[in-house]
Amino acid sequence: MYYLPEFGSAPILMDELATYLADQGYSTEIITTIPRPPHHLKYRFKLWQKETKDSVTIRRYRTNFTRHHLGRLLAWSIYTFWSRWVLRRVKKGDVLLLRLPPLLLGLIAKKAKRKGARVVLSVQDIHPDLSIESGLLRNKKLIQAAQKMERWIYAQADKIVVISQGFLDNLARKGVSSEKLVVIPNWVNTEFLKPFPKVNKIAQKLNLVNKFVLMYSGTITLSSYLTLEKILEVAVNFREDPEILFVIVGEGLKKPDLVRKAANLHLQNVLFLPFQPYKSLPQLLSASDVLLVPLDQEKSELSVPSKLYNYMAVGRPILGLTESQSEVAQILRHSEGGLTVLPEEQAELGRVISALRTSPALCRELGQKARLFVEKYYSHEVVLPQYEAVLVKN
16 A cells, blocks of 8 residues: 555565566566655556556556544545545456555455455454444444454455464454465565664764663554553653664654653653664664563554564664564564563563663674574565465466
C-alpha cells in the first residue's frame, strides 16, 4: 500500500523485492498509493500516476491521507477498490503478491484466481487479531464478521507467506492448511545497513557522541506506544545522569501523546527526532549504544518488527521490551545478540540499562553476535531467493 519515497520498512522491503525480481528478468509491477505528506506535492491534482524505476513499473492511485483509525480504514477500502480495478489487466499465468495488512486487500484474490492468476499472501501482521487486542474492534458481530472474512481470504490463496513460526502457528490454529503456509522472514540489506563507528557525522550532527544512547527508531504506533511510555517512566530514574540519553526517532499517530508525557515528567534526557533521511540510517543507528525494540504485551505474539533485523545489522546490542516467549525474545536468545525484559518490570529494566552502560565489552559482544546472526539468516541475499521460489513455483 505504501511505497518509496515514503519512509518505513514496507516501502523499503517491497522496493528491494521488486528490484530483485526485475533483475532476475521478471516483468514486475507495483500497485500502490500516491505518497502521503510530505511527499505528495509532486502528485497534486492527480488521481493516478504511472512511473518506471529500475525496470519496475509503479502505478500509484490516490487515497485519503489521514492517520486516524477510521481514516485508515477508509484508505484501506479505497486502495482495495483501486487494486480490484487493476485486475482488469491481470491474465493467466500472472502472480499477485498481496501484502497484508490491509486484510481487505485479500478480497481481490478470488477474482484474480478466476482469471488464471496465482495469489500469494504475505502476512506481516495478524489482523483482525491486532485490532481486537488493541481494543479498536470491540463489537462482537463486527469481530465475527472480520474473523469470517479472514478465514475466507486465507482460503483463496495459493500460498501464504508468514514472517515467523508464531504466525504460522496462529494461522494453523485457524484451520489454514499446512501445505499453504511457508515461513519467510523479512530481510535486511546487509550491504547498506552495516556497523559504523559510534563517532560519525550523524552522531556529531545530533550531539550524540559523548552520551550513552538508548535509541528507538521507527513509527510510533499503537503496537509500541504503551511500552515506549514505560521507557519514559524508567528515564525518570536516570535524569540526574547527564551521560545517559534516550533518543526516540520517528513519527506516528501516538507521537504527540509521547512528547506530552515526556514534558509532563520534565525529562531533559529524552530527545525526540523526526525520521532522518534513509541514506543516513546506518550512521544514525550506529550512533547508539543500545537499540530498543518495544512491544506491548498484548501484541508481542502478533508482530515481529522489521526494525529488529535493521538493528542487528548495525552491530549494536538489542534490548527487547517484550514477553519472554515472543518471537522477538526467541530471536534474541537464539542469536545471543540482545537481552529481553518485561515492559512492566521497570526496576529490572533500569538494572539492565545500568549493567549495559558499565559493560562496554558485553555491548560489543552482543552487537557482534547480532550482526553475524543477521548475515546468516536474514540478509537480502539469503531471503529474497526464497520469495522468488514461492512466487514462480508452477
